[in-house]
Amino acid sequence: xxxxxxxxxxxxxxxxxxxxxxxxxxxxxxxxxxxxxxxxxxxxxxxxxxxxxxxxxxxxxxxxxxxxxxxxxxxxxxxxxxxxxxxxxxxxxxxxxxxxxxxxxxxxxxxxxxxxxxxxxxxxxxxxxxxxxxxxxxxxxxx
Numbered sequence: 742x743x744x745x746x747x748x749x750x751x752x753x754x755x756x757x758x759x760x761x762x763x764x765x766x767x768x769x770x771x772x773x774x775x776x777x778x779x780x781x782x783x784x785x786x787x788x789x790x791x792x793x794x795x796x797x798x799x800x801x802x803x804x805x806x807x808x809x810x811x812x813x814x815x816x817x818x819x820x821x822x823x824x825x826x827x828x829x830x831x832x833x834x835x836x837x838x839x840x841x842x843x844x845x846x847x848x849x850x851x852x853x854x855x856x857x858x859x860x861x862x863x864x865x866x867x868x869x870x871x872x873x874x875x876x877x878x879x880x881x882x883x884x
Contacts, residue, residue: 749870752863756856757799760837761806763853764797798835799857801826807881814877821868824861831858 801823805815836854871878 746870746874746876749867749874750863752860752867754860754864756853757860757864760853760857760860761799761802763839764799764837798827798830798837802880805878805880807879812879812881814879817868817871817876817878820878821865821872824865824868828858828861828865831861 805820805823807813831854836850837857838850839853868878
């Protein structure tokens with residue numbers, strides 16, 4: 742975190758990282774496997790979320806993950822829409838499907854889905870606090 746934000750809980754995020762990296766629909770892209778969250782002061786914009794093509798339940802997070810293109814800060818309200826959409830899908834029975842050759846995950850699909858859901862609920866709390874504080878965020882996988 743670049744500055745202290747009151748009410749922001751700590752998020753380990755390992756399950757979310759493993760789920761994002763091992764989900765059968767995204768694993769072939771070679772994503773790294775540890776997640777970190779950073780915040781920076783910024784102005785809020787009206788949130789929008791385009792429908793996410795592709796088969797991964799977690800693909801709505803794609804635009805918020807810093808990659809080779811560098812760091813891009815995002816409005817917390819927009820991140821909240823993505824996280825809540827994913828949580829709604831998981832609550833309605835969607836699962837994170839581990840690709841068979843992803844050797845870093847030693848959980849079955851049901852266990853990983855539950856753990857990812859917990860991490861997303863923590864991320865939701867973080868984004869609510871970030872929105873209240875007027876801070877922007879990005880997600881980053883660190884190797």
